[in-house]
Amino acid sequence: MSGAELTLVGDEHRHLVRVLRAAPGDRIVAVDGAGCAYDAVITAISRQDVRCSIEGRHPRRHELPVSVTIAAALLKNPGRFEIVIEKATELGVARIVPLRTERVIATSARVDRWSAVALAAMKQCGRCLLPVVERPVDFGAFIGRGAPAGLRLIPHERAALPLDEALKGHGEQDVVVCTGPEGGFTEGEIALASGAGFIPVRLGDRRLRAETAAVAALAAVMLAVS
């Protein structure tokens, strides 16, 4: 794809011209959010766009070797749910599924806001794949037919198997982590998930906040699959 052109418009155009004061000849790194990073050289700048010549193409640069999904229950405190979105993006997840579980007491679904948080985090951490933030789904529907194949993990405070044990020998499987709301999962939900092949795992001996459990589990998954 050397020799190909890239045209940047909108926010990226404004950021390059007004904030970075870019000029023709400058080298930049651009990402398409679909899994590819590009080394490029600016060839022309107009009031509408920045044109670049692509000099190198790097599929999956800074991406995990497997696809990781986080299915996280909606949280009452929207700021804490945004922490999950931001940190999940930094830790390399490909897909974020907000869940409605029995004990969820959140009402608002702010998919546009969450996607903006993921976009900002993607750029900040140097990824080239923008995680997909889906619309909220019911826990049962996700467990029944929405969850991808792979190593399926559900952190739960009464589980016996430590997460790091469950991650040993994950091979090259994709991973999905399902985390609960402030009040946790019900026993019925854990049974439903277990029936669908989700492994209940333990994250130490303390009662972690919902967003801490999500971030801690994803950190361990990221290190195990890297």
Add this chain to the structure above:
Amino acid sequence: MSGAELTLVGDEHRHLVRVLRAAPGDRIVAVDGAGCAYDAVITAISRQDVRCSIEGRHPRRHELPVSVTIAAALLKNPGRFEIVIEKATELGVARIVPLRTERVIATSARVDRWSAVALAAMKQCGRCLLPVVERPVDFGAFIGRGAPAGLRLIPHERAALPLDEALKGHGEQDVVVCTGPEGGFTEGEIALASGAGFIPVRLGDRRLRAETAAVAALAAVMLAVS
């Protein structure tokens, strides 16, 4: 220590009486913040205090088997530094040392506020040891004489050794994790730390935010030592 008495005053008295509407005969769990949890039964409630009879004593309940220290550079965004304090407490650390490094641009040290965050997190997660939040110290002083003995780790984006590799065979050593500010550590700081036995470790291929690096590293340490 069965038969001993416990007297709760101030905030704990108010919380029991006004929020939980406790009554004589109720069973409670109390923690001393110094590493012990108590099963107790309320024997009397006055306007000043709640008296309990101690029925069981549980040293180090829900505490890690080794002492973990996080020495984290001060952050420009105080909310993000409070995330480090809260999550470090949930993940079981015993000691929190705010660091002034070359690239720190924060000015305010809010030790009282941070201690309050740690206290709230300790109660919420069921620990019985309140992490000590120290006054900020210079990086050089911490590396030179403030850092405890044990497995010393310093996450750095140019390190080659993955954190989970460094944690294999940690034995029963105490652990100290040293994390940088938004702009990272300087090469000089990494060299200084390496000279003092800190092992530079890698946290994946993405540029993690400062507070994400701290939380991700502590999650991995918590799982490895549990």
